[in-house]
Amino acid sequence: MSWIDKVKSKASQIISRPEEAWVECKKCKETIYSAELEENFNVCPKCDYHFRLSARARIQSLLEPNSFTEHDQTLVSTDSLKFKDKKRYKDRIRASIKSGFSHDAIITGSGKLGEHDVELCAFEFKFMGGSMGSVVGEKITRAIERAIENKSAVIIVNCSGGARMQEGILSLMQMAKTASALQKLGEHKLPYISILTDPTTGGVSASFAMLGDFILAEPGATIGFAGARVIEQTIKQKLPEGFQTAEFLWDHGLIDSVVHRKELKGKLEQILSLLAGKN
Amino acid sequence: MVQILEFEREIFAVENQIRELVSLSHMYDSVGDITHEIGKLKKKLRRMKLDIFSNLNGWQKTQVARHPERPHTMDYVDGIFTDFCEQHGDRHGGFGPSIVGGIARLAGQTVMVMGHQKGRTTEEKLRRNFGMAQPEDYRKAQRLMNFAEKFRFPIVTLIDTPGAYPGIDAEEKGQSEAIAKNLMVMSQLKVPIIVVVIGEGGSGGALAIGVGDRVMMLEHSVYSVISPEGCASILWAKKDKVVQAADALCLTAKNLKELNVIDQIVHEPLGGAHRNHKRAIILLRKALKGQLNELLTIPVDKLLEQRAEKFRNMGIFGDITQESQV
Numbered sequence: 001m002s003w004i005d006k007v008k009s010k011a012s013q014i015i016s017r018p019e020e021a022w023v024e025c026k027k028c029k030e031t032i033y034s035a036e037l038e039e040n041f042n043v044c045p046k047c048d049y050h051f052r053l054s055a056r057a058r059i060q061s062l063l064e065p066n067s068f069t070e071h072d073q074t075l076v077s078t079d080s081l082k083f084k085d086k087k088r089y090k091d092r093i094r095a096s097i098k099s100g101f102s103h104d105a106i107i108t109g110s111g112k113l114g115e116h117d118v119e120l121c122a123f124e125f126k127f128m129g130g131s132m133g134s135v136v137g138e139k140i141t142r143a144i145e146r147a148i149e150n151k152s153a154v155i156i157v158n159c160s161g162g163a164r165m166q167e168g169i170l171s172l173m174q175m176a177k178t179a180s181a182l183q184k185l186g187e188h189k190l191p192y193i194s195i196l197t198d199p200t201t202g203g204v205s206a207s208f209a210m211l212g213d214f215i216l217a218e219p220g221a222t223i224g225f226a227g228a229r230v231i232e233q234t235i236k237q238k239l240p241e242g243f244q245t246a247e248f249l250w251d252h253g254l255i256d257s258v259v260h261r262k263e264l265k266g267k268l269e270q271i272l273s274l275l276a277g278k279n
Numbered sequence: 280m281v282q283i284l285e286f287e288r289e290i291f292a293v294e295n296q297i298r299e300l301v302s303l304s305h306m307y308d309s310v311g312d313i314t315h316e317i318g319k320l321k322k323k324l325r326r327m328k329l330d331i332f333s334n335l336n337g338w339q340k341t342q343v344a345r346h347p348e349r350p351h352t353m354d355y356v357d358g359i360f361t362d363f364c365e366q367h368g369d370r371h372g373g374f375g376p377s378i379v380g381g382i383a384r385l386a387g388q389t390v391m392v393m394g395h396q397k398g399r400t401t402e403e404k405l406r407r408n409f410g411m412a413q414p415e416d417y418r419k420a421q422r423l424m425n426f427a428e429k430f431r432f433p434i435v436t437l438i439d440t441p442g443a444y445p446g447i448d449a450e451e452k453g454q455s456e457a458i459a460k461n462l463m464v465m466s467q468l469k470v471p472i473i474v475v476v477i478g479e480g481g482s483g484g485a486l487a488i489g490v491g492d493r494v495m496m497l498e499h500s501v502y503s504v505i506s507p508e509g510c511a512s513i514l515w516a517k518k519d520k521v522v523q524a525a526d527a528l529c530l531t532a533k534n535l536k537e538l539n540v541i542d543q544i545v546h547e548p549l550g551g552a553h554r555n556h557k558r559a560i561i562l563l564r565k566a567l568k569g570q571l572n573e574l575l576t577i578p579v580d581k582l583l584e585q586r587a588e589k590f591r592n593m594g595i596f597g598d599i600t601q602e603s604q605v
Contacts, residue, residue: 020588080538080595083531083556085514103599134594141591144408163482163504165514168528169540172482173593176490179459180590182467203504205455206443206483225454226445230509234445242468244450254453 025049025089028222031165050218050261052076052198055107055124060159062265063120067112072142075135090101096127104135105160109141110152114269116276117152119143123159123197130160132204133167137174139210144181147190153272154185154192158209162202177209182211191275193268196223196246196255214271215255216264217246223255284342290550293324311533337525337534341507343499344478345441348415349553352379352394352437355477358560359567360385360392365485366423373415373452377408377440378488380423382432386568388575389429393478393488394418394437398514407412410479411444414457417487421428423459424468424509433471433571436488437516443484458487466590467583471574473567476500476532491584493570494540496532497563498547502540503530540593543570 023034027049032243037044041061042051053061059068076093083089097103105127110119121143140156147154163171178209185192194212196205197220206225209215217223232239242248246258260265283291297320300583304313335343343349360383369375380393397410420436428435443454464490465472472491479487480502496502505513512518529535532544545566548579554561574582 071595074598074600078595078597081527083527085510085520085524085527124330137594138596165505165510165528166503169502169530170538170594171536172486173540173590175483175486175522176462176466176507176590177461177593180463180490180587183463183466184587186463203483205463206487208459208460210453210456210459224450225443226450231445231447231450235447239447243447251455252451254456 003262009191026051043261048219048260050126050198052097052159054126055102055122055157058122059107059109059111059120061261062155062157062268063111063113063118067109068109068111068120071146072108073103075138077133077135077167079132079166080170081166082165083168085166090173092128092166099126101126104139105130105132106136106139106165107128108139110146110150113155113265113272116226116269116272117150118272119147119150119152119154120157121155125159128164129163130158130204131171132160132166132174133164133171134174136164137171140178141181143249144178144185144192148185148188151188151190152155153190153275154182155195155268156192156208157195158200158204159197160201161199162204170201172203173261175203178208179211181206186213192274195220195251195264199223200249201225201227210254214277216257216259216267217249217255218261219246219258220265221246223249282347284339284346285333286339287550290324290328290331293320293327296343297324321544325549332499332550335531336522337501337528337530337565338507338522340499340531341479341501341525343551343553344501346553347399349551350556351399352396352439352477354556355437355560355563356383356392356394356439358556359392359564363392366426367419369415369418369422371415371418373413373418375416375419376406376411376541377412377444378412378416378420379512379567380420382427385435385571388433388571389430390433390435390571391423392435392437393423395440395476396576397439397487410440411442412453412484412487413444413446414452417443417457417461419470419500420488421457421464425465428468428470433473433574434491435466435475435567435571436491438474438476438480438485438489438502439478440481441479442481442483451494454529458483461487462490469579469583471571471577471582472586473570473574475563475567476502476541477563480530480575481506488588492574492582492584492589493542495543495545495566495570496535496541497545497559498532499551500528500532501525502532502535503528538595 025044027119030046108121196217349564363383365381396408398407418435474491474494476496507521509522511524535541548555
């Protein structure tokens with residue numbers, strides 16, 4: 001079957017919901033067939049804009065088929081601060097769980113990447129902006145501990161606005177908790193590869209995201225500590241073009257490589273294989 | 280000029296009354312003996328201070344924590360430690376003016392002491408960048424910590440910052456990496472670390488020197504993932520919701536003790552540290568000595584194990600499989 005046939009067959013599957021058959025690219029504004037977009041790793045075929053990927057799709061795109069075993073999927077937030085802004089935190093959590101993505105903003109588990117055993121953690125942005133609270137911190141920590149036990153590598157695919165305000169100081173402490181776990185991983189000489197996707201900011205970027213032995217980023221991803229708006233308000237001047245993009249970080253020596261999503265799996269295999277030492 | 284917070288007005292009114300009565304009694308013999316009156320007012324004042332300062336809400340605490348006359352890091356360094364020998368620079372091209380540090384003595388023991396310095400005068404505030412640290416500050420802090428580890432000196436860090444500096448330069452130099460690296464290094468540094476939040480504990484910028492064996496907070500200090508203003512503008516889309524935001528964030532010393540994030544609350548003089556530096560210094564010195572003496576008895580491997588365990592257990596969550604079994 002040629003690619004156009006594939007597209008057609010996929011398109012016919014969703015013809016009953018025509019509004020979902022087409023997507024407008026956020027960058028070049030071209031209209032793209034969603035099936036074609038999906039085929040192309042959710043990257044715009046016209047301008048290479050990297051659309052956000054769900055945690056499940058990310059895991060699928062990186063690991064060998066049927067090799068993934070999810071862990072700790074039953075951990076849930078308990079709203080220990082009884083936080084309420086315009087909405088109750090409890091209700092926000094409930095609504096996010098109901099929408100069916102996951103029980104919190106990250107999916108973690110063990111699997112194979114090529115021939116390498118890895119602990120993979122993938123953020124789910126649709127769950128409260130991928131924000132990190134106690135559950136995210138705990139799941140990442142457990143993934144690192146499993147890696148130490150099984151002598152495998154850790155890969156975290158970051159996609160998060162930062163710490164989750166609704167869990168207050170407990171969210172902040174997840175930064176220390178995960179960094180401490182990574183320190184242990186390092187003492188066992190086990191590799192950790194951090195992948196930065198759009199966005200990786202705040203408390204997530206200021207902890208495990210920037211602590212990778214290798215740090216890779218997707219093209220165009222927004223990566224930074226402080227929000228652009230906050231910086232603009234503080235310094236009262238316009239920010240330079242391309243500020244806080246993956247390419248900007250690369251330029252300033254803060255990450256190893258900017259890698260196109262199509263080449264990410266191959267790059268990871270290469271790195272893991274090199275880190276293993278002998279061929 | 281003395282800066283008076285809204286909820287301190289009543290206190291100042293009574294204090295003025297007492298002052299006036301005292302000067303009256305000195306000036307005119309005809310006033311008769313009013314020591315009894317003055318005594319009554321003093322009692323009233325004490326009750327009032329107790330009542331107000333034991334019931335401050337999150338936003339009021341934030342105001343006290345930020346009070347310009349509150350003792351800063353250098354006030355405590357000068358008052359508590361002797362022979363402070365300041366060390367400068369990150370050795371990578373950065374000076375790092377927002378975090379001061381160096382070796383000094385605490386109760387005869389050489390220690391490394393460091394902390395955010397907000398600055399008191401306008402000139403100093405600008406020079407210190409209002410205590411908002413940049414990558415070079417964090418890297419300087421890290422250098423001093425490694426130095427302390429090399430010579431086996433315990434470390435005392437004092438936290439007092441609105442947050443890490445949000446600027447172009449800071450991002451270019453890797454603000455995130457600088458903070459993250461400190462968290463990692465501090466988690467297994469082979470010397471005792473005592474952390475004290477003395478004023479404002481502003482998010483990642485505070486935590487970057489805040490991983491330790493003992494974490495203490497002064498009674499009226501605050502420690503939060505985001506400022507009440509930031510939280511209000513993001514979650515309520517209204518800046519005037521700071522009072523609600525501050526309470527929702529649970530950022531007081533009492534809150535954090537209940538959440539097991541800190542180990543000890545250090546009492547402040549009645550009416551707050553900003554009204555009595557001398558007493559605040561005495562109280563913190565006592566608390567630091569107590570913690571230091573305890574930590575010095577713990578073997579290093581045990582200390583590191585306990586520190587790892589302490590941060591491993593941070594956070595509160597549930598497990599639905601367990602809940603359904605119950």
